[in-house]
Amino acid sequence: MEPPSSPSSNITAPPDYHETSQRLAKLIAEAMTCRFALLHYDSASKSMIEWCWPVDSDGKKIPLYHLERYRNGHDFKYPCCICADGGGKGAYIEAAVYPWWNEIDKKTDWTARCALDTCGYRVKINVYFQLLSIGTFQYPQRATEQ
Numbered sequence: 312m313e314p315p316s317s318p319s320s321n322i323t324a325p326p327d328y329h330e331t332s333q334r335l336a337k338l339i340a341e342a343m344t345c346r347f348a349l350l351h352y353d354s355a356s357k358s359m360i361e362w363c364w365p366v367d368s369d370g371k372k373i374p375l376y377h378l379e380r381y382r383n384g385h386d387f388k389y390p391c392c393i394c395a396d397g398g399g400k401g402a403y404i405e406a407a408v409y410p411w412w413n414e415i416d417k418k419t420d421w422t423a424r425c426a427l428d429t430c431g432y433r434v435k436i437n438v439y440f441q442l443l444s445i446g447t448f449q450y451p452q453r454a455t456e457q
């Protein structure tokens with residue numbers, strides 16, 4: 312009788328871990344290289360979709376330094392990062408948006424970045440502000456909180 316083959320030779324990494332990380336890395340690369348739209352994660356389709364820049368009632372884009380204030384008064388969220396993947400339909404993990412002084416160019420860069428610094432989502436968003444092709448949306452005003 313032959314001895315049973317060693318089980319250790321059959322051990323492999325869980326099959327979908329590698330696949331998942333590759334898929335997510337691809338999504339992040341997509342967001343970072345897309346030049347005509349600001350992409351963020353959509354948990355319903357598990358893909359990157361366009362994030363719409365908020366506009367005022369005249370259709371003018373809300374400037375970056377007003378976004379935070381706008382966010383307080385409107386039903387509006389910063390882009391969703393890849394951490395929402397696996398959270399099911401409707402999962403939304405809001406990225407942090409903040410200004411960053413660029414010492415080399417002597418100007419302020421605005422970045423949307425994973426708030427937990429986990430998934431690697433990071434997009435410079437000031438370039439999109441000037442784009443004519445970017446999608447815009449007039450977000451509804453938030454009901455006054457009690």
Ligand SMILES: [Zn+2]
Nearest residue numbers: 392394425430
């Ligand atoms: Zn994240």
